[in-house]
Amino acid sequence: xxxxxxxxxxxxxxxxxxTAEQLAKVHGLGVDVFDRLPTPYGLLRYGVAPDHLTMxxxxxxxxxxxxxxxxxxxxxxxxxxxxxxxxxxERYDAVVYxxxxxxxxxxxxxxxxxxxxLPAGDFVSWYSGHPDAAPVTGLGAVxxxxxxxxxxxxxxxxxxxxxxxxxxxxxxxxxxxLAELAGSAVRDIHVVARRGPGEVRxxxxxxxxxxxxxxxxxxxxxxxxxxxxAEGPCADLFRTWTQRLPVDRPRTVHFHFGRxxxxxxxxGRVAExxxxxxxxxxxxxxxLPAQLVLTxxxxxxxxxxxxxxxxxxxxxxxxxxRVRADAPNREYVVGWIKRGPTGVIGTNRADAMAxxxxxxxxxxxxxxxxxxxxxxxxxxxxAAVDWAGWTGIDATEVLRGTDRGxxxxxxxxWDELLAAAHGDSRGITAFEKx
Amino acid sequence: xxxxxxxGCLDVMDRSCVDNCPVDCIYQGTRKxxxxxxxxxxxxxxxxxxxxxxxFQDVRVPEGQRGHVESNRxxxxxxxxxxxxxxxxxxxxxxxxxxxxxxx
Numbered sequence: 108x109x110x111x112x113x114x115x116x117x118x119x120x121x122x123x124x125x126t127a128e129q130l131a132k133v134h135g136l137g138v139d140v141f142d143r144l145p146t147p148y149g150l151l152r153y154g155v156a157p158d159h160l161t162m163x164x165x166x167x168x169x170x171x172x173x174x175x176x177x178x179x180x181x182x183x184x185x186x187x188x189x190x191x192x193x194x195x196x197e198r199y200d201a202v203v204y205x206x207x208x209x210x211x212x213x214x215x216x217x218x219x220x221x222x223x224x225l226p227a228g229d230f231v232s233w234y235s236g237h238p239d240a241a242p243v244t245g246l247g248a249v250x251x252x253x254x255x256x257x258x259x260x261x262x263x264x265x266x267x268x269x270x271x272x273x274x275x276x277x278x279x280x281x282x283x284x285l286a287e288l289a290g291s292a293v294r295d296i297h298v299v300a301r302r303g304p305g306e307v308r309x310x311x312x313x314x315x316x317x318x319x320x321x322x323x324x325x326x327x328x329x330x331x332x333x334x335x336x337a338e339g340p341c342a343d344l345f346r347t348w349t350q351r352l353p354v355d356r357p358r359t360v361h362f363h364f365g366r367x368x369x370x371x372x373x374x375g376r377v378a379e380x381x382x383x384x385x386x387x388x389x390x391x392x393x394x395l396p397a398q399l400v401l402t403x404x405x406x407x408x409x410x411x412x413x414x415x416x417x418x419x420x421x422x423x424x425x426x427x428x429r430v431r432a433d434a435p436n437r438e439y440v441v442g443w444i445k446r447g448p449t450g451v452i453g454t455n456r457a458d459a460m461a462x463x464x465x466x467x468x469x470x471x472x473x474x475x476x477x478x479x480x481x482x483x484x485x486x487x488x489x490a491a492v493d494w495a496g497w498t499g500i501d502a503t504e505v506l507r508g509t510d511r512g513x514x515x516x517x518x519x520x521w522d523e524l525l526a527a528a529h530g531d532s533r534g535i536t537a538f539e540k541x
Numbered sequence: 542x543x544x545x546x547x548x549g550c551l552d553v554m555d556r557s558c559v560d561n562c563p564v565d566c567i568y569q570g571t572r573k574x575x576x577x578x579x580x581x582x583x584x585x586x587x588x589x590x591x592x593x594x595x596x597f598q599d600v601r602v603p604e605g606q607r608g609h610v611e612s613n614r615x616x617x618x619x620x621x622x623x624x625x626x627x628x629x630x631x632x633x634x635x636x637x638x639x640x641x642x643x644x645x
Contacts, residue, residue, distance in 0.1 A: 121563065164582045168564045312585055312598055340601070376562020453563040460560060 112470060113137040114479035115199040117186050120149020120451050121169065123205030123444025126460035128172035128478050129280040134467055138178045139199070139482055143185035143523050144238070145492035146500060149207060151452065153235040156263040157278035158270060160514075165452060172376055173494070181483070182492035183525070189490060192413040198481045199438035200473075201466050204411055204430075208421065208443040212405040214255065218371030219402075223249075225258065227264045227403035234267055236281040236517035243284075246291040249398040250324070252379045255368055256403030257300035257307040262314060264401050265296050269323035276511055278502070281519035285511075296323070296394050297361045301385050304329050304345045304364050305337030310451075318348060323358035325351070333364070333368035366392055371400060406445045422447050428462030429469065439466050441523060442477050544579035544588060545613050546574050547606040549595025551638075558587035558596060567627045568616075570636040575616040589622070607640020 114130050116123045120144035127138040146152060148169055155162050173180055186192055195202045211226035213219060223245070232240035254265045267275070272289040280288075300307050304327075307314075317325050327345045329332070334346060345362065360479040370381040372394075379394040407421030415431065417424050423440045424430070430438045442455050450458075485493065492500075500518060504527075507516035518524050550573040558574065559567045565604075566580035567587065576596075586595045597603065615637040620642050623629070638643070 125563075161582045165563050165584070310585060311601075312583070332605055451584050451586045453561040453584055453590075456563055456586075457557075457560040457590070 109479075110182050110201045111135075111137050112484040115195045115202045115482075116140045116186070116205055117195070117202065118149060118205035118207060119144075119147035119173070119180065119182070120205060120207055120442065121165070122207075122445075122455035123149065123461055124169045124172050124204070125456045125462060126203050126205060126441050128175065129176050129459055129463040131175050131177040131474075132172075134463070136177065136200075137480075137482060138180055140173065141184045141186060141190070142183045143183070143188075145182040145528050146497060147180060147182065153232060155452075156267065157234065158170060158266065158274065160278070162452070163279075166215070179485070180492075180494045181488060182192075182497060182528075184488055184491050187412045187489065193226040196436055196438070198389040198483070200470060200480045201439060203439040203441055203442075203462065203466065204414065204423065204444055205442045206326075206411060207442045208406045208408045208448040210323075210407050210421070212404075212407060214368060214402050214404060216368060216370055218373065218377065221371055221373050221377040222375070223377035223398055224371055224400040224402070227254065227260050228406055229265050230401050231260065234280050234284050235395060235493075236279070236284065236519035238519060238521045240519075243287060246287055246293065246399070249293050249296065251295045251396040252293055252399040252401065253297045253299055253395050253397040254401045255299050255380075256297075256405075257302050257309065258405070259308075259310055259313050261298055261308060261403035262309055262317075262401065265298050265360055266320070268296050268317060269317075269320055269355075269360050271322035274322065278325065279508070279513060279515045279517050280519075281517050282507075283519065285370075286523055293358060293399075294464060295359050295361060297363060297397070298366065299363045299366045299380070299382065301367050302364065303337060304334050305339050305342045305509070307341050309341050309345065314344050317360055318344065319362070320349075320356075320538070321382065322356055323360050323471060324354050324356045324444050326353075326359055326361045328361055328363045330365075346386070350481035351523045359473050363392075363395075371397075384517075406443075406448045408447070411444065414438065414440075420447055426465075437466070437469055467491050474500040492525070499530050500524055500527040543578040543583060543613075544576050544585070544596055544600050545578075545599050545602055545609050546576055546591075547595050547597060547602060547609045549593040550574050553593055553595070557590045557592060559626065561590040562588040562626075565627055568623070568626045568629065568633045570616060570634065571632045572636050572638075575613050575633075575637075577617055577622065578621055579617075580612050589639050606639070607613070612637040612639050 116127045119140050130136040180466050211228040222480050233243045325348045326351050365385045366382045367385040369383050372379045380397050381394045382392045383424050410416040425440050428439045476496045504515040566577040568575050
């Protein structure tokens with residue numbers, strides 16, 4: 108009988124899950140999926156904006172994949188802390204790293220260290236209820252917010268700031284986050300792009316949502332000539348909005364182009380964003396008032412212990428998904444740690460298929476009985492949260508949602524996540540006691 | 542909302558979109574592919590994956606190809622929601638093309 112091959116996948120986000128699914132479903136391998144969080148789904152859970160409910164439906168697809176026979180989930184297991192990379196190499200026939208791009212680029216500007224300035228990614232982690240996120244406070248004192256960046260993360264944070272409380276109540280954001288957003292005094296949200304209206308990297312579909320916001324008007328600040336000459340679906344939207352009559356809404360989202368922030372100024376906490384004009388304009392732009400500045404200028408991978416790292420690109424170098432073509436270690440990468448933070452979720456499915464092709468070709472070249480894999484036994488990793496543990500968290504969140512009319516409300520702290528995973532959730536107890 | 546496959550796919554069926562669809566909702570007819578309007582999560586992964594640029598968001602389908610929005614839906618009318626294209630080999634049902642009378 109052929110010994111069953113076992114692969115470890117590090118990271119239970121979309122690229123890790125697609126990889127596990129391919130390995131188990133198409134090739135019949137055993138797959139153990141590890142995540143440092145007690146919850147699966149990675150950026151689908153902690154990155155995709157909470158109001159993008161349609162996209163969250165992908166959860167059902169990933170759940171179905173993880174429930175396949177042959178796949179096990181080990182949550183709350185951090186490689187390098189709870190299990191070494193060496194142990195994974197020794198115990199499994201191959202290891203696939205799907206660890207994403209968790210670090211954020213900074214602007215590198217004077218004043219960036221001021222209170223009130225933070226990477227948009229940190230803001231996303233906060234409203235997504237990530238247990239490591241620092242709480243955002245003081246939105247009640249913010250009248251004007253500046254979002255620096257021209258990608259979809261900039262749009263996500265701007266839209267969350269623009270939405271009405273009742274819109275956000277229908278999402279899965281934690282109660283504490285909803286309360287903070289409900290107390291927000293934000294009136295103006297300025298999205299500041301270095302590029303012109305034809306060069307922004309927004310997805311047109313996501314930009315179009317701003318035209319439908321119930322709680323906010325949209326204003327486009329672009330030079331007439333520049334806007335007229337700009338091409339592409341985003342430029343079409345911007346032109347449409349310039350022709351729209353102003354409507355009286357509590358909030359306004361402003362789009363600025365060809366503006367390069369040069370300095371963030373206080374005193375004490377951020378109050379103004381100074382900019383230079385990056386385009387053809389000659390006049391020095393006026394500084395924008397800002398009690399909150401979110402910088403959305405890209406993310407990058409973090410070095411993985413024991414693997415080479417391309418500091419410039421922020422990825423693990425690889426050949427068709429295999430790390431170190433010449434070494435005997437069968438270690439692979441997939442997703443953003445492989446390609447950098449590009450593409451949409453579905454891109455990871457094709458990417459996973461590519462890495463799996465390389466992995467399977469390598470496995471075919473080794474003898475079947477050469478050092479059989481010794482995957483962890485169930486329960487061998489004491490602190491691990493298994494699938495049953497995750498379903499405990501899941502049930503707690505769904506229950507919390509009933510009070511708010513939402514499909515779920517997230518559990519946002521380590522203590523509560525682990526309590527829910529171990530079945531002693533306060534939510535469930537209260538419910539059972541009626 | 543959903544994405545829709547238009548004229549460009551007809552007799553091409555490159556299938557690159559199929560590998561990029563995160564929910565596996567792109568199904569095969571005899572002459573073209575179809576996106577399930579209820580299973581699609583509107584993520585947009587298929588659009589740039591298509592080598593012949595045949596895929597559009599339903600609200601952005603060009604003039605002259607709008608009929609594909611309805612024929613995509615019609616393709617699934619009797620099939621329902623199969624919940625994943627990978628379970629099927631070959632065509633899932635008869636093609637539905639704009640301008641044709643359904644049922645003939």
